[in-house]
Amino acid sequence: AQSVSQHNHHVILSEAASLELGCNYSYGGTVNLFWYVQYPGQHLQLLLKYFSGDPLVKGIKGFEAEFIKSKFSFNLRKPSVQWSDTAEYFCAVTGQAGTALIFGKGTTLSVSS
Amino acid sequence: EAGVAQSPRYKIIEKRQSVAFWCNPISGHATLYWYQQILGQGPKLLIQFQNNGVVDDSQLPKDRFSAERLKGVDSTLKIQPAKLEDSAVYLCASSLQNTGELFFGEGSRLTVL
Numbered sequence: 265a266q267s268v269s270q271h272n273h274h275v276i277l278s279e280a281a282s283l284e285l286g287c288n289y290s291y292g293g294t295v296n297l298f299w300y301v302q303y304p305g306q307h308l309q310l311l312l313k314y315f316s317g318d319p320l321v322k323g324i325k326g327f328e329a330e331f332i333k334s335k336f337s338f339n340l341r342k343p344s345v346q347w348s349d350t351a352e353y354f355c356a357v358t359g360q361a362g363t364a365l366i367f368g369k370g371t372t373l374s375v376s377s
Numbered sequence: 378e379a380g381v382a383q384s385p386r387y388k389i390i391e392k393r394q395s396v397a398f399w400c401n402p403i404s405g406h407a408t409l410y411w412y413q414q415i416l417g418q419g420p421k422l423l424i425q426f427q428n429n430g431v432v433d434d435s436q437l438p439k440d441r442f443s444a445e446r447l448k449g450v451d452s453t454l455k456i457q458p459a460k461l462e463d464s465a466v467y468l469c470a471s472s473l474q475n476t477g478e479l480f481f482g483e484g485s486r487l488t489v490l
Binding site for chain 2: 306
């Protein structure tokens with residue numbers, strides 16, 4: 265069955281610390297990969313996406329993610345987090361046939377100033 | 378550009394009562410999704426529409442949940458009768474092309490007592 269696994273449920277960091285959130289997926293065939301973010305009191309929004317090409321993709325606010333096909337992973341990274349990065353982060357996958365997104369359970373990131 | 382509109386934002390009902398949620402997608406977006414997000418979990422797809430046709434409703438509990446998108450624009454999700462385990466946030470999303478880039482509404486939070 266198709267699934268997405270996020271390794272960390274809750275991550276607590278101090279400002280300027282580096283961030284890496286793990287994401288592994290189980291999905292047959294070619295995939296599109298996404299990270300969505302939900303800031304407190306706001307709706308879910310797209311952070312970054314991978315369709316094809318360069319496996320290192322850059323998103324908004326200094327975030328990046330690396331697709332490693334052999335490991336079925338799409339980890340999210342940021343070199344230096346800010347207090348404003350406090351949010352819930354969701355990894356998601358869909359097949360290129362137009363099937364709907366499958367989400368992971370999410371990781372709550374708390375950044376202290 | 379107006380975003381995805383949902384109403385009501387909050388609803389409290391007793392078990393066995395009925396409830397309906399409304400969603401108006403971004404203008405021109407042919408694909409509309411309803412997701413259920415239970416506390417501590419990622420969004421789970423309930424139903425996907427392409428224009429006014431159903432693409433995927435495999436995870437919709439059809440004995441109590443129904444959804445329609447009669448004119449291919451706005452959509453209604455109904456629960457009748459509600460159970461305690463239906464307490465969740467119901468998210469509506471739309472997309473221009475079915476690639477996984479979704480635009481989400483603020484969600485409708487349902488509490489069933």
